Amino acid sequence: MITLKMAVRNLARRKVRSLITILGVAIGISAVVSISSVAKGMQHDIKVALGGSASLIVKSKTAPDPLSSLLDQSVEERVRRIPGVKHTVSVWFNNRVVTIGGRRQPIMIAAVERGQYDFVVGSRVEPIRGKLPGDGEAALGSLAWNQIRPRLGDTVDLGGVKLRLAGEFRTSSQLANMCMITTLDSVKALRGRAVSCVFVQTSDPRRVKREIERRIPGVEAIETSKAVQGMINNLRTVEIAGLALSCIAGIVGGLGVANTMLMSVLERRREIGVMKAVGATRARVMKIFLVESMLISLIGGALGCVLGVAGTYVVVDLLQRLEGKAITMIVTPDTILRGFLVAIGIGVFSGLYPAWKAAKVDPVKALRHE
Amino acid sequence: MAEVVIELEGVRKVYNSGPTRVEALRGVDLRVRRGEFLMIVGPSGSGKSTLLHIMGALDTPTSGRVKVAGREISNLSDRELARIRNRYVGFVFQEFNLIETLTVLENVMFPMALADGEDEERAKRLLLKVGLSEEHFDKFPNQLSGGERQRVAIARALANDPEVILADEPTGQLDTKNSHRIMEVFKSLNEDGRTIVMVTHDLSLTRWADRVVVLRDGKIVEEGSPDEVTL
Ligand SMILES: Nc1ncnc2c1ncn2[C@@H]1O[C@H](COP(=O)(O)OP(=O)(O)OP(=O)(O)O)[C@@H](O)[C@H]1O
Ligand SMILES: [Mg+2]
Numbered sequence: 001m002i003t004l005k006m007a008v009r010n011l012a013r014r015k016v017r018s019l020i021t022i023l024g025v026a027i028g029i030s031a032v033v034s035i036s037s038v039a040k041g042m043q044h045d046i047k048v049a050l051g052g053s054a055s056l057i058v059k060s061k062t063a064p065d066p067l068s069s070l071l072d073q074s075v076e077e078r079v080r081r082i083p084g085v086k087h088t089v090s091v092w093f094n095n096r097v098v099t100i101g102g103r104r105q106p107i108m109i110a111a112v113e114r115g116q117y118d119f120v121v122g123s124r125v126e127p128i129r130g131k132l133p134g135d136g137e138a139a140l141g142s143l144a145w146n147q148i149r150p151r152l153g154d155t156v157d158l159g160g161v162k163l164r165l166a167g168e169f170r171t172s173s174q175l176a177n178m179c180m181i182t183t184l185d186s187v188k189a190l191r192g193r194a195v196s197c198v199f200v201q202t203s204d205p206r207r208v209k210r211e212i213e214r215r216i217p218g219v220e221a222i223e224t225s226k227a228v229q230g231m232i233n234n235l236r237t238v239e240i241a242g243l244a245l246s247c248i249a250g251i252v253g254g255l256g257v258a259n260t261m262l263m264s265v266l267e268r269r270r271e272i273g274v275m276k277a278v279g280a281t282r283a284r285v286m287k288i289f290l291v292e293s294m295l296i297s298l299i300g301g302a303l304g305c306v307l308g309v310a311g312t313y314v315v316v317d318l319l320q321r322l323e324g325k326a327i328t329m330i331v332t333p334d335t336i337l338r339g340f341l342v343a344i345g346i347g348v349f350s351g352l353y354p355a356w357k358a359a360k361v362d363p364v365k366a367l368r369h370e
Numbered sequence: 371m372a373e374v375v376i377e378l379e380g381v382r383k384v385y386n387s388g389p390t391r392v393e394a395l396r397g398v399d400l401r402v403r404r405g406e407f408l409m410i411v412g413p414s415g416s417g418k419s420t421l422l423h424i425m426g427a428l429d430t431p432t433s434g435r436v437k438v439a440g441r442e443i444s445n446l447s448d449r450e451l452a453r454i455r456n457r458y459v460g461f462v463f464q465e466f467n468l469i470e471t472l473t474v475l476e477n478v479m480f481p482m483a484l485a486d487g488e489d490e491e492r493a494k495r496l497l498l499k500v501g502l503s504e505e506h507f508d509k510f511p512n513q514l515s516g517g518e519r520q521r522v523a524i525a526r527a528l529a530n531d532p533e534v535i536l537a538d539e540p541t542g543q544l545d546t547k548n549s550h551r552i553m554e555v556f557k558s559l560n561e562d563g564r565t566i567v568m569v570t571h572d573l574s575l576t577r578w579a580d581r582v583v584v585l586r587d588g589k590i591v592e593e594g595s596p597d598e599v600t601l
Contacts, residue, residue, distance in 0.1 A: 002476055002483045009471040274467045277428055278481040278526065279456020282448050364429045367463065368419075 007292040010264065017260060022300040024256035025346055028249035029304025033331075033339045034312040035242035039235065040335065041174070041328030044123075046231045047224075048173040053122045054089075054199035054224055056209055061220045066197040067093045073184075075216060076198045082211050087201040089116040092184060092191050100140075100165065101154035107144060108179045109158070111187045120199060123172045125181070130167025135185045137166035141177035143326055156180070161189050174326035250342055253300065254350035261293050261354035265361075272358050273366030282359040289358045293351025294344070301343025305336050374437075375533050375565055376402040376425050381434035383420050383588075394420040396588040397434070402534065402567055407560045409576055409596075410569045412585035418569040419538050421585065425567060426461055426536045427454040439533070456484050459534045460527025464542035466519040468511040474522050475507045481529040496525040500555050517548035524555055534565040541572065553578050 011018040058079060063069030076090045092111040097104055110120065114134055117125040125132065130152045133139045138156045140148065145168040154165040163186055171177060184195070200221070202208040209221040265272070275285055312329050319325040383395040394417045402408055402425070410418050423429035424436055427443050436443045439458040443451065455461070460481075468477050478493040497507060500521040511519055520540060527535050537556065541549035557578055560566050568579070576582045576596045584592035584599055592599050 002472065002480055002488065005476065006469070006471050013471065270467065271469055274469060275480075276452070277426075277455060277461045277463075277467070278529075279452050279484045281452040284452075284484065364420075364423050367467065 007295045021256045021260040025253040025300025026304035028253035029301050029339045030308030031246035031249040033308030036335050037329045037331045039239040040330040045175045045328050055205040056200040056221045058198040058221045070194050073193050073195050084204050084208050089199045090195040093196040099157040101150040111182050111184050114183045121171050121176045127167045133166045138163040138182040139167040142170045143177040174328040254346040257350035265358045269366045272361040273363040276363040286355040286359045289355035290351045294347035297343045297347030301340050305339045372403040374401045377437040379435040381431045384432045407566045407580045409579035409582045416585045417588040426459040427451045457530045460532040462527050462537040462540045464539035466523050478525045485530050500524045537568040
């Protein structure tokens with residue numbers, strides 16, 4: 001208790017120095033938090049792009065990817081009959097120029113059966129204005145909405161089909177936030193009997209994949225977990241490079257802590273002598289100084305988490321506004337935990353040598369009057 | 371004959387600072403008896419502080435035997451030595467040596483925190499006993515006068531109810547009036563049965579002691595009651 005009070009007051013006594021040291025740690029931690037939240041966001045985007053909650057995506061064998069594939073809508077019914085298939089959703093993707101409220105805009109349209117939006121995106125599709133679309137209606141993702149700035153109820157002209165703009169939605173994926181969603185029936189006149197692909201949920205993707213490809217000619221079923229894993233592995237290189245960078249930032253922060261603690265030990269030699277004279281063991285003296293370096297690092301860690309999240313949010317937002325770039329960031333308790341763990345690491349490692357120096361102080365020399 | 375609480379036999383202390391070799395103590399034999407008020411006097415550099423530090427297990431002799439709390443200190447671990455300093459003796463210094471970031475009360479509780487735990491009531495009682503009034507308890511040392519600080523230091527030395535108080539020139543930085551008051555505090559502690567060893571070069575203080583030891587060039591040159599020692 002007294003030890004902690006002492007640590008707090010020592011930091012307060014040298015405000016500027018403490019603040020600079022804390023900031024040094026905070027910058028390192030914010031790098032860690034920022035990089036891992038953006039990396040998580042990228043992984044999430046990949047998952048969404050590759051099928052949301054689906055474990056298999058059925059597309060035409062000849063198409064390079066599900067977005068450009070075309071299937072007859074009867075495929076879904078045939079897939080559904082295969083044992084082990086729990087759930088299926090047909091999706092029609094279409095990239096086209098639409099006119100909304102008189103403004104022309106290229107956009108990706110995703111049409112699914114009503115009520116299946118969450119499943120396709122793989123996370124909650126939340127209406128933040130109006131509602132999610134029913135037949136004859138469309139909704140815009142928040143990024144697209146901000147770019148186009150339409151009004152609710154505007155007419156969306158798909159070139160042959162006119163829909164009513166029923167709402168704006170948001171999801172945890174920025175990729176999805178750039179799209180327009182509607183129902184399959186709304187765009188019947190455009191697609192005829194065609195859909196792009198069928199999203200399939202099953203607990204046994206390997207077997208069901210083989211079964212689908214055996215029973216239905218001309219289709220291919222992609223195992224999303226494998227595809228996602230492949231993409232994420234590519235991403236890992238980027239993440240490792242980022243973490244190496246934040247390691248360097250952490251080391252710089254740690255050196256700052258070590259320097260501050262060493263100065264503190266030098267300044268407080270007499271105090272250390274006094275502690276020993278009244279019965280502090282070497283281990284106790286070490287602990288007292290480690291508490292102080294931990295305190296600096298934990299405050300720096302907390303500040304770094306806040307700065308990392310807030311800073312990334314601001315940068316992501318700016319990039320969107322100025323450059324139209326969509327970056328998904330995802331902050332999980334895990335990310336924050338990682339930030340704090342690095343902070344604790346900094347506290348211990350940078351505090352160890354100064355604390356050991358403190359423990360070694362010869363009380364007799366320290367107490368001699370100059 | 372009262373029990374011996376600290377015993378030194380043939381104690382030598384050599385400081386090697388670079389090429390120079392200083393013999394601070396050259397064979398000191400001394401026994402401190404329970405309940406006595408012992409004063410160690412001598413000129414500057416005669417080895418008084420060195421002797422006191424060794425008596426309180428803060429320093430170890432180069433050679434010779436030192437028994438504190440019934441134990442030979444040269445074989446003790448850091449933990450055991452710290453335990454002796456924490457519980458068996460209580461140091462009081464000329465420079466007060468309070469911890470500046472702790473309040474008066476916290477300074478007194480610090481040695482308790484190192485031992486069985488902080489006892490705020492006891493700390494308050496000790497402060498009142500050495501004559502510091504309650505209004506000062508939450509102040510920081512730099513808000514106190516020299517005399518007040520030394521009272522806090524004495525209360526801190528008493529924190530874990532030690533056998534012996536070891537005071538190194540405790541009045542060295544105080545004016546005559548405050549000196550006198552602090553000496554009265556020590557006297558009253560002694561009258562309560564506390565053993566006191568005090569180092570000073572101020573010969574006028576010897577009259578407070580039961581026994582005086584004169585140190586010169588690291589050796590005891592004279593010993594006796596205050597009026598026996600000449601100088
Ligand atoms: N750590 C040290 N390194 C080198 N020499 C030392 C050390 N400590 C003490 N000395 C020397 O040992 C001798 C005795 O010192 P000590 O401090 O015990 O004397 P003292 O009687 O307390 O003096 P004063 O009255 O000035 O406090 C002195 O010559 C001093 O310079
Ligand atoms: Mg001295």
